[in-house]
Amino acid sequence: MIQIHRRLIALLATGLLCATPPLWAQTSDKPLRIILPVGAGSGVDTIVRAVGPALSKALGGQPVIIENLPGAGGITGTASLVKAAPDGLTIGVVSNNHVINPSVYKKMPFDSVEDITAISVIGSTPMVLVVNPVKVPAKNVKELIAFLKARPDAYNYASSGNGTILHLAAEMFVDEAGVVIRHIPYKGSGPMIADLIGGQVEMGVLALPAIQGHLKSGALRAIGVGGQSRSAAAPEIPTIAEQGLPNYDASGWFAVIAPAKLPAAEVKRLHAAFITAFATPEVKDAMARQGNDIHPSTPEAAARFFRSETERYARLVKKSDIKVD
Incomplete structure (x- = not known):
């Protein structure tokens, strides 16, 4: 009898060891922190907050905490991200600024390619002048x-910061139009939008999701969409x-990243959760209303994309002679 009990105990112990859940299951009761290196009300902020509930559900009910850490064109928030432990509990959502910064800042506190783990380039969003x-x-x-x-150097255009994609997008217009502003x-972009509406500045380029309400209310007027084709969410605005x-x-584009050396199992888990969340009917509907084009990439394609975009913007910044101290 004692021998049978001992055998049962041994089998139970072995079973418990075999049934030990993987790391992600052990930590799923802890919140997932999503760092946004942009201000509240920006295009990326609007997108991530729309997908938050579906993402939590896709992660098996894991709480999702969204934290805005704007500043220095996104460097402040991303610097916090790269210092986090690569345990799948801290990730970030970045945009074009992430690959522009190495070309406009003399010193960077991290490497935009080597110090991150690329999870997915989720999609793109239209920009509007x-x-x-x-005032105009x-x-x-x-x-x-x-x-x-007719009024050279009499007006101002706003951006979300020196060397940001919103700066480059507006500067492209200034250059193409041959105007002085x-x-x-x-x-x-939050304070930028506030001052545009208040009339402290007259012009700017912003992501469509961040300003749709202001366009409908008449607080801002759209001049044109920045892409090569009109947005399905606002087809009345010509390019x-x-x-x-x-x-x-x-x-603009937006992508999910994590600290460097994130384990492959965590990359797979988070990638699958974002794919699932963005495919839910309510999120698809929200993205369509905002005009976002959702086409999540694989982690491998995202890593290649970051390198190629870094090179592309380096050429553009050099041509525009944009520098930030």
Whole structure:
């Protein structure tokens, strides 16, 4: 009898050891921290908050905490991310700024490619050139160019920070249009939008999801979409290219990253959760309303994308001679 009991205990012990859950299951009751190196109300912020509940569900009910850490064109938040433990509990969602920064900042506290683990480039979002409708009467590209040329250096355009994609997108327009207008950098798109609506600055380029409500209310006026085709979410807004500046092409993308050396099992788990979350009907509907094009990449494709985009923006920054101390 004692021998049978001992055998049962041994079998139970072996079974318990074999049934030990993997690391992700052990930590799934702890919250997933998503660092956004952008301010509240930005395009990326709007997207991530829309997918948050579905992501939590896809992770088996794991709580999701979204933390905005804006500053220095995204460097502040990403610096915090790369220092986090590679345990699958801290990730970030970044945009074009992540690969632009190495070309515009003399010193970087991290390597934008080597110090991260790429999980997925989730999709892209349209950018829109907007003006304050009280300060600027122009309703299209032709009228805006004529208005600015008649008043050289009399107006300002805003950006979310020196060297950010919103800075580069606006500077592309200035260069293509041949106008003279001052640049006013902000710490994030939230205060930038507030001052655009308030009339402290007259013009800027912003992600469509961040300003849709302001366009509908009339607080801001859209001049044109930055991509090569109109947005399905706002088909009434013509592209800047079709309005006489055919070489103008500026759009944004957003991607999920984690600290370097994240275990392959965690990469797989998080990648699968984002794929599932963005495929849910409610999130697909939200992304469609915002005008986002969702096409999640594999981790391997995301890693290649980061390298190629870093090289592409390096050429663009050099041509525009944009520098940040």
